[in-house]
Amino acid sequence: MSDSQRFPVAAHALAYLAHKGAYSAADAAPSAVLAASVPTNPVVIRRVTALLAKAGLIATRPGASGGSWLLRQPETIRLDEVLKAVNGCAHLGSTPAGAKGCPVGEHIPRQVAKALTAADQAAGAALAKITIADLLEADPASLRDFAPHSSCPVAA
Template identity: 40%
Template sequence: MASPQSTQFAVAVHVLTYLAGSGAGPSSPHPRTVGATELAASTQVTPVHVRRVLAPLREAGILASTPGARGGWRLLVEPERITLDTVWRLVRGDEPVLAIHLPSPRCPVGRSIQDGLHDVDAAVARATEEALARTTVADLVPA
């Protein structure tokens, strides 16, 4: 079975869910920050990867980060208001959903297949976003 192109979406959702369940949310009486090392241990990726994945969420105002040895990440938006399609779009950017290859331009199929595959990719992206819009980060926090 093929592996996914990128795990960035899964890592982002994991981290958001972790933050929501660990008192790092905006409605927590004493919101805490969670360091990239702790988040990396939970997601089994490097702290650098965690910071890279979370950067678009910070830029969108969903997360805040504090640099330094005592710094870390916290939610700025209630988990009930963060839908997974928003996370998907922020993390994915313009990246295609399907791994589309670069065929030979000398091949009669190769010259035209890209347009058809791009149309299919756009349809898959729309369907994915519609499905993800029905789930929030709060839905994923363990009870």
């Protein structure tokens, strides 16, 4: 799975667990069920849920009766935490090494790297205002002023 897909898959999985009320091992959602909702492969879900579990957002149990469940209420899980949990960033690319001896090539990579840091921090600050619970609402205040991103498919 590409780095750029981990965050949307993670947010979707967490929202699904909240929607289904999966707050204990008895209510755990199997990876196949989560995968069907995304839709993706259960292996992708297991990779993402391993990262979410490592961050303390969910717990998982392996095996035929296994699955995932939330360790926190959806109102307390901010999307910046989810992004950090899956080792995500704003995904604007990375700076190529500049050409030695070129005044632009030696200077620009450092400045572009700073610009990427600024964008990453801005994305984190924006995501800190949105929770998993917001994703489940029809028109949450945290997202009211935004339209879906033009590159994202939107269900009718």
